[in-house]
Each structure stands twice: as C-alpha cells, then as structure tokens.
Amino acid sequence: MSLRIVVCVKYVPDATGDRHFAEDLTVDRDDVDGLLSELDEYAVEQALQIADEADDAEITVLTVGPEDAKDALRKALSMGTDKAVHVEDDDLHGTDALGTSLVLAKAIEKTGYDLVICGMASTDGTMGVLPAMLSERLGVPQVSLLSEVSVEDGTVKGRRDGDTASEQLEARLPAVVSVTDQSGEARYPSFKGIMAAKKKPVQSWDLEDLEIESDEVGLEGAWTAVDGATERPARTAGTIVKDEGEGGKQLAAFLAERKFI
Amino acid sequence: MAEVLVYVDHVDGAVRKPTLELLTLARRIGEPVAVSLGSGAGNTAPTLAEHGAARVLTAEAPEFADYLVVPKVDAVQAAYEAVSPSAVLFPSSAEGKEIAARLAVRIGSGIITDAVDLEAGDEGPVVTQSVFAAAFTTKSRVSKGTPVITVKPNSAAVEAAPAAGAAEALEVSFSERATGTKVVSRTPRESTGRPDLTEAAIVVSGGRGVGGAENFPVVEALADSLGAAVGASRAAVDAGWYPHTNQVGQTGKTVSPQLYIAAGISGAIQHRAGMQTSKTIVAVNKDAEAPIFDLVDYGVVGDLFEVVPQLTEEVKSRKG
Ligand SMILES: Cc1cc2nc3c(=O)[nH]c(=O)nc-3n(C[C@H](O)[C@H](O)[C@H](O)COP(=O)(O)OP(=O)(O)OC[C@H]3O[C@@H](n4cnc5c(N)ncnc54)[C@H](O)[C@@H]3O)c2cc1C
Numbered sequence: 001m002s003l004r005i006v007v008c009v010k011y012v013p014d015a016t017g018d019r020h021f022a023e024d025l026t027v028d029r030d031d032v033d034g035l036l037s038e039l040d041e042y043a044v045e046q047a048l049q050i051a052d053e054a055d056d057a058e059i060t061v062l063t064v065g066p067e068d069a070k071d072a073l074r075k076a077l078s079m080g081t082d083k084a085v086h087v088e089d090d091d092l093h094g095t096d097a098l099g100t101s102l103v104l105a106k107a108i109e110k111t112g113y114d115l116v117i118c119g120m121a122s123t124d125g126t127m128g129v130l131p132a133m134l135s136e137r138l139g140v141p142q143v144s145l146l147s148e149v150s151v152e153d154g155t156v157k158g159r160r161d162g163d164t165a166s167e168q169l170e171a172r173l174p175a176v177v178s179v180t181d182q183s184g185e186a187r188y189p190s191f192k193g194i195m196a197a198k199k200k201p202v203q204s205w206d207l208e209d210l211e212i213e214s215d216e217v218g219l220e221g222a223w224t225a226v227d228g229a230t231e232r233p234a235r236t237a238g239t240i241v242k243d244e245g246e247g248g249k250q251l252a253a254f255l256a257e258r259k260f261i
Numbered sequence: 262m263a264e265v266l267v268y269v270d271h272v273d274g275a276v277r278k279p280t281l282e283l284l285t286l287a288r289r290i291g292e293p294v295a296v297s298l299g300s301g302a303g304n305t306a307p308t309l310a311e312h313g314a315a316r317v318l319t320a321e322a323p324e325f326a327d328y329l330v331v332p333k334v335d336a337v338q339a340a341y342e343a344v345s346p347s348a349v350l351f352p353s354s355a356e357g358k359e360i361a362a363r364l365a366v367r368i369g370s371g372i373i374t375d376a377v378d379l380e381a382g383d384e385g386p387v388v389t390q391s392v393f394a395a396a397f398t399t400k401s402r403v404s405k406g407t408p409v410i411t412v413k414p415n416s417a418a419v420e421a422a423p424a425a426g427a428a429e430a431l432e433v434s435f436s437e438r439a440t441g442t443k444v445v446s447r448t449p450r451e452s453t454g455r456p457d458l459t460e461a462a463i464v465v466s467g468g469r470g471v472g473g474a475e476n477f478p479v480v481e482a483l484a485d486s487l488g489a490a491v492g493a494s495r496a497a498v499d500a501g502w503y504p505h506t507n508q509v510g511q512t513g514k515t516v517s518p519q520l521y522i523a524a525g526i527s528g529a530i531q532h533r534a535g536m537q538t539s540k541t542i543v544a545v546n547k548d549a550e551a552p553i554f555d556l557v558d559y560g561v562v563g564d565l566f567e568v569v570p571q572l573t574e575e576v577k578s579r580k581g
C-alpha cells in the first residue's frame with residue numbers, strides 16, 4: 001500500500017527584503033519577493049527521504065496562499081515531490097492561524113493522507129502553531145519539532161530536542177509531523193528536477209471545493225485583529241573603535257560606565 | 262474580578278522564571294489562577310502564591326510525562342471549563358505554544374503568540390508583538406472567543422504579590438487522543454551551571470569567527486567573568502561547535518538581556534531577530550562592514566582572540 005505524504009509549505013516574503021505591512025495591516029505580499037519558506041524546505045527534504053525508504057510513496061505538496069504561491073509549489077516539485085495542491089480564493093485574504101488550519105485540514109482530508117509533514121514555523125508569522133492545530137483538527141497524533149524522523153511499519157519515530165531534555169517520540173500513522181532546521185540540509189533542485197516539475201500536476205481548489213463558508217476565514221472571519229503596527233525606531237548610532245591593542249580595555253571601560261562591571 | 266488562567270512551566274516543581282513574569286502580566290487583566298501539571302506540580306503552589314496566584318489547580322498523572330502535549334491540553338481544557346476565565350496565558354515555549362494552539366482550536370478562540378507586552382483594554386487584552394525580525398511592533402487583540410495568548414520570556418518584571426493560592430486538585434479525564442504520541446525515552450540535558458539563556462541578564466555569543474569548538478572557551482571565559490549565559494549563531498551551531506539549545510535567532514532562542522555581547526558574528530537578519538531587543542548591544546568583529554555594527558552601542562573592530570581575552574582579564578581585575 002502506498003504511503004501518502006502531504007507536505008504543507010508556505011509562500012512567504014523574503015526575510016532579507018524590506019518586509020512591511022499593507023494598509024489593512026496584513027503582511028504586504030506585493031512589494032517584497034516571495035519564496036518557499038526556508039523552514040518548509042526541511043519538511044520537503046524529510047518527506048523525500050521518508051519516501052525513498054518506503055516501498056511505494058507519493059508526496060503531495062500543499063499550500064494555502066495567493067496566486068504567486070504557485071512558485072513555492074514549483075520549487076517543492078522541482079526538489080522531487082510528485083504533485084501539488086494550491087488552495088486559492090480571494091476570500092482567504094487576511095486569514096489567521098485558526099482559519100488557515102481549518103483550510104489546510106479540509107484540503108489534507110480531501111487529498112487523502114497517511115503522514116502530514118510541516119516545517120517548524122513559517123518565517124513570516126513565526127507562530128509555530130499550525131502543526132499542533134492540524135493534529136487537533138484531523139484527530140491524529142502530533143509528533144512535532146523533530147530533529148530526526150523516520151517511518152517504519154506504519155509507525156513514525158523521531159527525536160525532539162527540548163530545552164530541558166531530548167525525547168524519543170513514537171506514534172502510529174496517520175500522524176502530523178513537524179521538523180526543525182536541525183533535521184538535515186534540504187537538497188537543491190537539479191536541472192532535471194526543474195524541468196520535470198513543469199509537467200507535474202498542480203491542482204487548484206477554492207473554498208467551495210473544500211466546503212468552507214467564506215465568513216469562516218479572511219480578515220472578517222479572523223479570530224484575531226491587528227490594531228496597529230509601528231516601525232521600531234532605528235537604534236541610535238553607537239561608538240565604534242578600532243582595536244589598536246587596547247580594544248578589550250576600552251570595551252571594559254564602556255561596560256563599567258554602563259554599570260555592568 | 263475576572264479570572265485569568267496561567268499555565269505553569271516548571272521542572273519537577275521548580276517554577277521557571279517566565280511563569281512568574283506571566284503572573285505579573287495576568288494581574289494587569291484579572292486575578293491569576295495557575296494550572297500546574299505533572300510530577301512536582303503540588304510543590305509549585307507556594308512560589309506561585311507569592312507572585313500573585315489566587316488559586317493553584319494541580320494535577321499529577323503519569324500521562325503528562327509519558328505522552329506528548331495532548332494530556333496537558335486535556336487538563337488545561339478541564340481548568341478552562343471549571344474556571345471560565347477571561348483569558349488564558351502560556352509561556353512562549355515550544356510546548357506552551359503547542360498546548361495553546363490546540364486549546365484555541367478546541368474552545369474556538371483566537372490565539373496570539375509571542376507577546377512581549379500585555380495591557381488591559383476596552384475590548385479585551387491588548388497584546389504587543391515584535392515582528393519581522395523585530396523591525397515592527399504591533400498591537401493586536403483576540404476578537405473571537407476567550408483570548409489565548411503566549412508570552413515571550415523577559416516581557417515583564419517578576420513581582421512579589423502575595424496571594425492565597427493553595428494547591429487544589431484539578432479533576433482531569435484524559436481523552437482518547439491523549440495517548441497518541443508516546444514519549445519512549447527522555448534524556449535530561451546536563452546543566453552547565455551558567456544562567457539560562459532566555460533568562461540571563463547578560464548574554465555573550467560566539468559565531469563563525471570563533472573558528473572552532475576548541476576556541477569557545479574564549480567566549481565562555483568572558484561569560485563566566487560577567488556571570489552571563491553563552492549563546493551562539495547558527496553558523497557556529499551548524500558547524501557543531503556549540504549545542505543547538507544555545508542558538509540565538511529566528512530558529513533558536515529570542516533573548517532580550519540587559520547586555521548582549523556578540524563576538525565573531527556578522528549580524529544576519531535571522532540572528533538579529535533573536536537579539537535585536539537587547540537593551541545594550543556590544544560587538545567584536547574584525548570586519549568593520551559587518552551589519553552587527555549597525556545595532557551596537559559599542560563596537561570594537563578587531564580580532565576577537567585579542568580583544569575578548571583582554572576584556573575578560575579587565576573584567577576580572579575590576580571585579581577584584
Ligand atoms: C530560515 C533561516 C533561519 C535562520 N535562523 C538563524 C538563527 O536562529 N540564528 C542565527 O544566528 N542564524 C540563523 N540563520 C543563519 C543566518 O542567516 C546566518 O547565516 C548566520 O547567523 C551567520 O552566523 P555568523 O554571524 O556566526 O557567521 P558569518 O556570517 O560567517 O559571520 C562571521 C563573522 O565573524 C567575523 N570574524 C571572523 N573571524 C574573526 C575574528 N578572529 N575576530 C573577530 N571577528 C571575526 C567575520 O568578520 C564575520 O563578520 C538562519 C537562516 C535561515 C535561512
């Protein structure tokens with residue numbers, strides 16, 4: 001029996017760009033180049049490795065996002081995944097985490113799955129809550145924040161490195177997994193992969209396809225509201241000295257003046 | 262007064278500092294009711310009461326340690342139903358966020374993560390967040406349901422505020438899903454004897470410029486002379502020079518100490534995301550063009566192997 005893997009990937013504004021807010025206080029996605037969230041590349045990588053180990057596996061990459069989010073799907077396809085699903089609907093603009101988890105859960109169910117793999121957090125919102133929400137909504141185990149993961153005989157195993165301890169986790173499939181940036185470098189798409197990706201199927205679904213009412217999502221339906229955003233004032237220029245043999249002592253004098261010593 | 266549930270992060274009964282900060286914030290919006298789970302939960306009550314907990318709901322069961330996250334969600338939900346609070350606060354730890362996320366889905370409430378401040382407002386708590394690698398500050402609120410909010414460490418001062426809080430047993434019946442993810446084994450982390458990275462008043466971090474694991478003692482020596490925690494950039498962690506638990510930045514820890522010292526760190530946006538809100542920032546880097554210098558209060562352009570040991574000696578002699 002084939003192992004059906006769904007990888008959730010997000011299309012995000014480039015973190016090295018000048019990210020800011022649109023007038024309605026949603027993340028401005030027009031002015032800054034977007035890309036496949038780097039943290040979701042790790043999820044794609046682990047999916048590919050798990051699929052390699054399985055006798056028979058199929059990887060679907062799934063995104064909820066605007067038109068341009070197709071770029072993220074193409075990238076994931078060019079890395080070697082099999083097919084893609086894009087949930088796109090004008091009414092999705094401004095959807096928050098709770099709403100996104102609803103849409104993703106419905107899309108995952110519609111796709112059919114044994115294993116869902118997410119990144120540890122999106123690089124724009126950085127909430128790190130969706131994997132837990134998906135596990136809750138789908139009613140399957142959560143095996144999250146793994147720096148090592150494997151699947152064998154219908155069981156997913158992994159290592160979760162926490163602040164106070166490192167844990168070995170185990171759950172039966174179906175399950176929702178999230179992987180950290182410690183799980184192993186993601187591969188680069190090969191030229192062959194990029195060419196092959198152009199022919200791979202990308203399915204588009206809207207809210208109606210998922211039987212979701214438009215008032216459950218979007219800015220209006222959101223469970224949270226942003227009332228204001230202000231740019232952090234630039235730090236005032238500090239003192240910069242060149243070490244001419246006394247740099248350490250000068251620094252000590254500064255720290256003493258600030259009462260740190 | 263409205264009650265506010267506060268999830269307690271503790272290790273075998275020792276309450277971690279971010280929870281005490283949560284109690285300070287909770288008192289701004291209501292009367293704190295603490296929820297303390299797992300082995301040693303009962304022992305947390307005196308500390309929690311000293312910092313303002315009016316009640317302390319406790320539950321100890323093997324499930325909390327043997328299975329991931331969900332047993333705790335069941336317990337917090339039980340507390341939520343028993344108390345009907347006006348808000349639920351969690352520390353922004355990995356586990357805190359996950360419990361909060363699942364609770365939000367269960368009770369159909371909005372969730373805001375990584376708050377750095379919290380005030381009472383006409384339409385419920387007003388939450389301050391620091392976003393886009395701390396380039397922006399936002400004010401948000403939960404517009405549906407009971408606000409579920411996770412708060413970053415160092416967001417408020419710990420304040421003594423004696424209250425009644427005695428341990429009361431919380432009745433929990435675990436859901437079928439509670440046992441879905443088994444914790445097969447747990448290896449506790451060894452203590453370094455240094456302050457916890459996210460709680461420390463001073464953090465000294467090393468990056469790729471440190472050049473190898475064998476050189477990190479240069480960074481550690483400075484940290485120890487100042488009573489500081491040690492941090493590292495991702496480049497240093499990925500190279501295997503320092504443990505990932507010490508990584509500062511977007512995919513590591515967010516720190517906001519009184520003093521942050523960066524040695525041999527360029528200051529990439531993902532690193533800045535984790536330290537930009539530090540009160541005083543100091544850097545040593547041999548490249549005068551390194552972006553870290555845009556952030557500093559004091560910077561030394563030079564070789565860290567010259568500057569840092571000299572600074573360490575000077576700190577030691579000044580401290581006597
Ligand atoms: C999704 C994502 C998440 C990330 N998360 C994080 C994160 O959480 N934390 C993080 O730190 N990074 C993170 N990064 C990586 C980040 O982009 C940088 O690559 C990283 O911070 C660089 O580390 P560095 O400053 O130590 O190394 P470099 O950028 O290589 O800088 C080393 C610096 O050391 C200086 N130097 C060298 N030798 C000496 C010497 N002898 N004396 C003094 N100075 C010297 C050099 O001039 C240079 O400026 C992330 C990246 C991505 C894509």
Ligand SMILES: Nc1ncnc2c1ncn2[C@@H]1O[C@H](COP(=O)(O)O)[C@@H](O)[C@H]1O
Pocket residue numbers: 008009010011037039040043062063064065097100104117118119120121122123125126127128129130131
């Ligand atoms: N719009 C989205 N479409 C697909 N996957 C997403 C989306 N948003 C978040 N995810 C997934 O959920 C993970 C955690 O996201 P977050 O909780 O937003 O930090 C990401 O790493 C992705 O795997």
